[in-house]
Amino acid sequence: SASETTGVFVPKQEDYQKVYNEIAALLQEKDDYDDGSYGPVLVRLAWHASGTYDKETGTGGSNGATMRFAPEGDHGANAGLVAARDFLAPVKAKFPWITYSDLWILAGTCAIQEMQGPTIPYRPGRVDKDIAACTPDGRLPDASQGNKHLRGIFYRMGFNDQEIVALSGAHALGRCHADRSGFDGPWTFSPTVVTNEYYKLLLNEKWNWKKWNGPKQYEDKSTKTLMMLPTDMALVSDKAFKQWVDKYAKDEGLFFKDFAAVVTKLFELGVPFDETTQQTPITFKPTA
Ligand code: DDH
Structure with a gap:
């Protein structure tokens, strides 16, 4: 051999x-x-x-x-x-x-x-x-930007709109660290488990600008403990992206299947x- x-x-x-x-x-x-x-x-x-x-x-x-x-x-x-x-x-x-x-x-x-x-x-x-x-x-993407930037970055890698939204579901995991990116906080209440919670929270929570000295980010109205980046919010303000957020929020099985593929x-x-x-x-x- x-x-x-x-x-x-x-x-x-x-x-x-x-x-x-x-x-x-x-x-x-x-x-x-x-x-x-x-x-x-x-x-x-x-x-x-x-x-x-x-x-x-x-x-x-x-x-x-x-x-x-x-x-x-x-x-x-x-x-x-x-x-x-x-x-x-x-x-x-x-x-x-x-x-x-x-x-x-x-x-x-x-x-x-x-x-x-x-x-x-x-x-x-x-x-x-x-x-x-x-x-x-x-x-790599710049979190302070919007839908145009997202498409520019991810189309360059060869992804389409559906794939951009499916990939972004990774933000069910982990957190932002003020001493790394400057942003602060987790996206979900279960940051060490893969779920479709990211999409559910994007749709069901009310998100306000966080009042602080750091970079512009959103916080949830109910607990003020969760966060979204400007690029995360672009997935619900852009119609073509949002239809996939709706699908993945409703159907965790579909999200798992598409997430694994992408x-x-x-x-x-x-x-x-x-x-x-x-x-x-x-x-x-x-x-x-
Ligand atoms: Fe992300 N991400 N990400 N991300 N990401 C951060 C943390 C984590 C963006 C910005 C940030 C993806 C897409 C995007 C994970 C996975 C993935 C942080 C915080 C920023 C900022 C870093 C820190 O302070 O430690 C932006 C912008 C985008 C985008 O434009 C779409 C994708 C595609 C993935 C993936 O894995 C497929 C994970 C996991 C974390 C949590 C890290 C940690 O230490 O916790």
Whole structure:
């Protein structure tokens, strides 16, 4: 076999499941962080690794893990993601054969499944690139903007309106940190569980501008503990977006199905899989 002749370890599906299990165990163990889980910040790392993709030039995307290097790691949008990269350092040390690029996407996949989200099929095969492959600043969305900006950013990656709305449901998870983005607070009352609550709250809550010295964001009228970004509110003020918000708020099953499909697409942007080998995606077994 290739591994016997070259001495290079050729991982099998069960080896990737071992990496998954290790991350899942660490998620359980390290529960003294934010709302009790590193899950959301792992999802954000995988998204920011992928969301730099430009379909015209084929640059960016999760193939490369160039956020390891200062120019990209220091982009404003990536503030705080060092917490996710540090969380994964012992996993990389234990399984040195996996590339950072594959590890970050596997971790995002694991976090979604362990937070009770849908199954995300996973294909390995990403290679780490050097500093020269870092993408320019400005490829990730700017939360202070509106629908035109959202379409500009996500159409560049190759997504349509329905996919933009389905991807945004990730904001059921996690929170904004004043010392990272400048914004503050969670979007939902259950920020460590994948749900369609984000859409329900967008439609059913009354949202007012928060009165504070920070960047412009919304707060819910009833509890003043939840938040929405200007880009989140664009999903209900824009008619073409809103019809999908309505659908996902009504039907969590539809959201799970569309979220799994669009996250799989996001995580594979710009990854040159050898389509001739028909590589079967891995379906990881969740631990719960
Ligand atoms: Fe997001 N996001 N995101 N987001 N995001 C933030 C946090 C998290 C935008 C801005 C912010 C997606 C889309 C958008 C997650 C997942 C995804 C924060 C707060 C800002 C700001 C960061 C901080 O202070 O720590 C904007 C703008 C958009 C958009 O224009 C659509 C998408 C597509 C995803 C995805 O995963 C598919 C997650 C998870 C978090 C919570 C992170 C955490 O640490 O908690």
